Amino acid sequence: MRVDVVTIFPEYLAPLELSLIGKARTNGTLRLDVHDLRKWTFDVHRTVDDTPYGGGPGMVMRPEPWGLALDELAGPDTHLIVPSPAGAPFTQATARALAADEHLLFACGRYEGIDQRVFEHAAARMRVSEISLGDYVLFGGEVAVLVVLEAVTRLLPGVLGNADSLVEESHADGLLEAPMYTKPPSWRGLDVPEILRSGDHGRIARWRREQGLQRTAERRPDLIAALEERSRGTDQGA
Numbered sequence: 001m002r003v004d005v006v007t008i009f010p011e012y013l014a015p016l017e018l019s020l021i022g023k024a025r026t027n028g029t030l031r032l033d034v035h036d037l038r039k040w041t042f043d044v045h046r047t048v049d050d051t052p053y054g055g056g057p058g059m060v061m062r063p064e065p066w067g068l069a070l071d072e073l074a075g076p077d078t079h080l081i082v083p084s085p086a087g088a089p090f091t092q093a094t095a096r097a098l099a100a101d102e103h104l105l106f107a108c109g110r111y112e113g114i115d116q117r118v119f120e121h122a123a124a125r126m127r128v129s130e131i132s133l134g135d136y137v138l139f140g141g142e143v144a145v146l147v148v149l150e151a152v153t154r155l156l157p158g159v160l161g162n163a164d165s166l167v168e169e170s171h172a173d174g175l176l177e178a179p180m181y182t183k184p185p186s187w188r189g190l191d192v193p194e195i196l197r198s199g200d201h202g203r204i205a206r207w208r209r210e211q212g213l214q215r216t217a218e219r220r221p222d223l224i225a226a227l228e229e230r231s232r233g234t235d236q237g238a
């Protein structure tokens with residue numbers, strides 16, 4: 001997969017050198033380049049922003065540098081991803097869909113955002129998706145790019161040592177994962193549930209499923225409702 005990130009703070013993306021994302025870059029699973037938006041500015045101050053039309057506080061990113069950046073970086077298979085609190089919520093399903101893309105191009109906005117015409121112009125040439133991490137506001141899109149890329153990269157073939165972890169983890173089947181334990185069997189008076197040490201894989205799988213359901217019902221009833229909604233849809237469609 002090819003990934004380009006355009007930002008006015010390339011240093012913010014330094015963690016992408018580390019750990020499994022760094023390894024995926026080194027072994028060629030991921031070709032990732034971070035670009036400074038100011039590369040596409042030509043005035044002495046390397047200006048990227050200006051005051052908003054219609055008034056209001058803050059600054060808006062001017063369209064010209066973004067237009068040039070996209071002209072240079074986008075190709076026939078590009079999916080432009082714009083992190084924004086006004087975007088669609090980012091979920092594991094989004095991560096799965098993005099992991100199948102050939103080329104992700106992230107546009108990190110700062111200030112009050114990017115001039116809307118950049119997206120209008122891009123949408124005639126490529127797929128454009130605005131993605132939100134959640135209902136809160138960050139300074140800019142850089143941290144959202146770190147989150148999205150981590151969620152996407154671990155789904156790429158060969159990145160995780162044990163692909164089974166993808167099957168059992170939280171959100172894989174729409175539910176939260178059951179609690180996990182390791183050695184020692186007893187720690188500070190607290191014992192690992194006996195069933196996990198029974199060696200009975202059928203019972204263990206059932207226990208984990210029940211625990212996952214119970215946790216999801218307690219912590220995320222919205223996920224249960226979404227699963228029920230989906231299964232109603234499937235029933236009707238069948």
Ligand code: ADE
Binds near residue numbers: 085132134135137
């Ligand atoms: N940029 C600013 N706030 C954001 C959010 N909540 N999600 C994604 N990108 C953002």
